Amino acid sequence: xxxxxxxxxxxxxxxxxxxxxxxxxxxxxxxxxxxxxxxxxxxxxxxxxxxxxxxxxxxxxxxxxxxxxxxxxxxxxxxxxxxxxxxxxxxxxxxxxxxxxxxxxxxxxxxxxxxxxxxxxxxxxxxxxxxxxxxxxxxxxxxxxxxxxxxxxxxxxxxxxxxxxxxxxxxxxxxxxxxxxxxxxxxxxxxxxxxxxxxxxxxxxxxxxxxxxxxxxxxxxxxxxxxxxxxxxxxxxxxxxxxxxxxxxxxxxxxxxxxxxxxxxxxxxxxxxxxxxxxxxxxxxxxxxxxxxxxxxxxxxxxxxxxxxxxxxxxxxxxxxxxxxxxxxxxxxxxxxxxxxxxxxxxxxxxxxxxxxxxxxxxxxxxxxxxxxxxxxxxxxxxxxxxxxxxxxxxxxxxxxxxxxxxxxxxxxxxxxxxxxxxxxxxxxxxxxxxxxxxxxxxxxxxxxxxxxxxxxxxxxxxxxxxxxxxxxxxxxxx
Numbered sequence: 517x518x519x520x521x522x523x524x525x526x527x528x529x530x531x532x533x534x535x536x537x538x539x540x541x542x543x544x545x546x547x548x549x550x551x552x553x554x555x556x557x558x559x560x561x562x563x564x565x566x567x568x569x570x571x572x573x574x575x576x577x578x579x580x581x582x583x584x585x586x587x588x589x590x591x592x593x594x595x596x597x598x599x600x601x602x603x604x605x606x607x608x609x610x611x612x613x614x615x616x617x618x619x620x621x622x623x624x625x626x627x628x629x630x631x632x633x634x635x636x637x638x639x640x641x642x643x644x645x646x647x648x649x650x651x652x653x654x655x656x657x658x659x660x661x662x663x664x665x666x667x668x669x670x671x672x673x674x675x676x677x678x679x680x681x682x683x684x685x686x687x688x689x690x691x692x693x694x695x696x697x698x699x700x701x702x703x704x705x706x707x708x709x710x711x712x713x714x715x716x717x718x719x720x721x722x723x724x725x726x727x728x729x730x731x732x733x734x735x736x737x738x739x740x741x742x743x744x745x746x747x748x749x750x751x752x753x754x755x756x757x758x759x760x761x762x763x764x765x766x767x768x769x770x771x772x773x774x775x776x777x778x779x780x781x782x783x784x785x786x787x788x789x790x791x792x793x794x795x796x797x798x799x800x801x802x803x804x805x806x807x808x809x810x811x812x813x814x815x816x817x818x819x820x821x822x823x824x825x826x827x828x829x830x831x832x833x834x835x836x837x838x839x840x841x842x843x844x845x846x847x848x849x850x851x852x853x854x855x856x857x858x859x860x861x862x863x864x865x866x867x868x869x870x871x872x873x874x875x876x877x878x879x880x881x882x883x884x885x886x887x888x889x890x891x892x893x894x895x896x897x898x899x900x901x902x903x904x905x906x907x908x909x910x911x912x913x914x915x916x917x918x919x920x921x922x923x924x925x926x927x928x929x930x931x932x933x934x935x936x937x938x939x940x941x942x943x944x945x946x947x948x949x950x951x952x953x954x955x956x957x958x959x960x961x962x963x964x965x966x967x968x969x970x971x972x973x974x975x976x977x978x979x980x981x982x983x984x985x986x987x988x989x990x991x992x993x994x995x
Contacts, residue, residue, distance in 0.1 A: 522897035524610060527858040529817040535824045538762065542769035543580045550577035551725050551774045555732040558778055565781050583773050586780035587825055591787050594744045594828045594862075596652065596682040597712040599703050599976075604682055605651055607789060607828035610860030612895060614853075614888045615652035615684050616644055616881060617835055617869030618718065623657060624840065624870060624877040632657040632876070634993050637674050639968055640868075643878055645679035646971040649888035650867060653683040656876050666991035668692040669699065672715070673988040676703050677981070680974050684746065684865060686718035690730050693717065693737035700743075702984050703976065710742025716789065716863075720748045721771040723756035732778060739779040739786035746791035746830045746863070747775035752804055753814065755797035761814055768794055768818050776827075789863065790822030791830030793873070806835040806866075806873050807848030815852075816859040823860065831856055834866035834884055835873055841880045841957050845870060849880070850887050857891035864888075879960035882967075886936050893934035904928070939963060 530538070550568075552575050553559055559576060563569045568577045593608035605613050623632040623640075637657045644650045655671035662670045668688040675683045676699060687693045696717075700709045709715075719735040721727050727735075738745045749771035751757030753764040772790055779786045795804040795811045805811060815831040822829040833852030836845035849867070856864045867884035868876050898904075909924050919925050939959050941948060948954075954962075976984065 521901070522899045524895055524897050525858060526610070526860060527816065527855060528820065529813060530820050532824070535821055538766050538769055538821060539824075541766045542773060543583060545725070545766070545770045546578040546583060546774060547580060548577060549725070550575045551727065551770075552576075553727045553732055553778075554729045555727065558727070558732045558736060561736065561778070561781050578774060578777055583777055586777045587773070587827070589780050589784045590776055590827060591785060592826050592828070594716070594787050594789060595713070596716065596744075597704075597714045598682060599676065599680040599714060599974075601704065601712050603712075607830075607862040609862075610895075611862055612857045612860060612864065612892065613651040613862060614649055614834070614864050614867055616640070616650060616654045616656045617832060617866040617873060617876070618654035618656055618684055619658050619686065620656060620869060620874055620876040621658050622871065622875040624875055624880075627840070629839065629871070629875060631660045633661040634659050634670070634674060637671060638678055640876060640878060640881070641675050641678040642971060642973055643881060643964060643967055645681060645973045646967050647882065647885040649885050649892060650881070651681065652863070653679050653681045654865060655683065655685040656868065661993035662991060663994070665689060669695045670988060670991040672696050672699055673984065673991070676700075676984065677976065678973050682714045682716070684716050684718065684863070686720075687734045688730070690733045693734050693741070693743070697741055697743065698987060699984065702987065703980060713742070713744050713787070716744045716746055718746050718748045718791070719775060720750055720793075721775060723749070723751045723771065724767055725771060725774075727774070727778070735775060735778055736782040739782040742783070742786060744787040744789060745775075745779060746789040747772045747779075748791045748793050748830075748832075749775075750793045750795075753794070753796045753810070754799060755804075757794070759797075761810060761817070764794060764796075764814055765817050765821070768792055768814070769821055772818075772822075788827065789830045790819070790825065790827040791863075792818055793832040794818070803837070804872050805837045806832065806869075807837045807844075807852065809851065812852050812855055815861075816855055819856075819859050819861045828862045829860075830863040830865065831861045832866050832873065833861070833864050834887070835869040836880075837870070837872055839871050839875070841870075841877055841883065841960070845880060846883070846956075849884055853884070853887045854891045854894065857895050860895075878964045879957060882960050882963050883939065883956060886939055889936065890934055899932075937963070
């Protein structure tokens with residue numbers, strides 16, 4: 517076939533000079549006032565590497581040369597594998613992948629917002645396992661029928677049982693990473709979760725400029741095991757960060773770089789993803805809108821900084837603040853997904869989520885899957901070649917002709933067009949009426965039921981499933 521070229525469409529919110537200014541400001545903040553860390557082991561690691569520590573304030577002042585050295589030792593790509601050990605995703609450059617938002621404390625079930633239980637997470641995982649443009653799983657719900665101290669590991673267990681896709685997860689306890697690593701070893705490569713990682717752990721600094729005891733412990737534990745982490749800084753512009761977008765991005769940069777330093781000093785070369793979940797603070801309502809255009813702008817801008825540093829990137833986008841699946845949830849999610857894809861963010865977390873990152877909807881997830889597919893088509897760009905320009909074909913058809921029966925059309929229409937599922941209405945009005953005049957939410961409900969009744973995720977080998985079940989027995993819901 518004739519060689520074609522396609523220019524990948526991109527957006528840019530920051531000029532290179534602005535990126536350099538933001539990084540310089542963040543580096544100065546890391547040195548003064550520094551970062552507060554509520555974990556003695558982490559402080560000791562920093563002290564052993566020459567970092568000035570104020571033990572009374574538990575504050576570490578990170579010198580610029582150390583930060584730059586740690587950024588340099590961070591891998592420039594992260595490979596993620598499926599449950600069978602085959603490489604599935606590459607987080608690098610402008611590659612874009614999607615996973616559901618994680619750790620929702622509610623689920624929208626038949627119009628009712630309620631607390632989720634284990635069976636809800638199982639259904640959610642099975643649904644995500646089926647969806648083509650949801651490339652990875654997440655531990656999407658904080659289940660309430662399991663003892664609190666076991667929730668982090670039991671969620672991962674349910675994902676590993678019900679899907680082959682890589683998973684974005686996280687620990688809620690100091691020993692969580694150790695226990696969750698054992699689960700990953702059972703289904704993967706025993707003793708070496710670093711060689712073919714299938715999980716990424718979120719680790720979240722506390723804004724402004726703090727690391728908690730639990731989260732900083734999770735960070736160094738993952739680093740030592742070689743498990744990839746997403747450093748998810750969460751500044752709230754106007755509340756826990758400056759009200760200006762630039763100021764919030766400076767703080768995000770400082771917090772994220774501090775996590776990279778901690779990880780690299782714990783284990784040089786530990787894989788880190790430059791992530792985040794910032795938001796603006798709505799002064800009128802006292803809320804943190806994830807679908808706000810300014811939130812999306814902060815996400816896309818900090819991702820540019822991550823790219824400038826040569827690191828894999830992540831953001832929480834594709835979420836909505838609506839409490840139900842409606843027009844607001846559609847346009848807010850589409851804005852985030854499309855703009856995030858145009859930015860080239862490697863892992864976009866958020867499909868399925870509502871209500872300020874606190875609620876999951878199965879129906880929204882299948883709708884968002886369509887938006888993700890459209891966004892991926894957009895970033896493929898427009899192919900330019902002699903054949904795609906079709907000058908000779910246009911000349912041949914001439915005025916008044918048509919192209920329906922041409923070989924060129926048959927050859928190219930599927931390659932050029934994203935063909936959505938029946939969820940997206942492209943029917944004539946009369947046919948739409950014949951089929952019941954259904955809106956997208958009604959069709960999404962039907963699609964969720966169909967997938968859950970028909971799709972069976974690939975089963976684990978019996979011996980592995982038995983070992984996995986045995987480990988999880990002590991964590992199971994109390995009857």
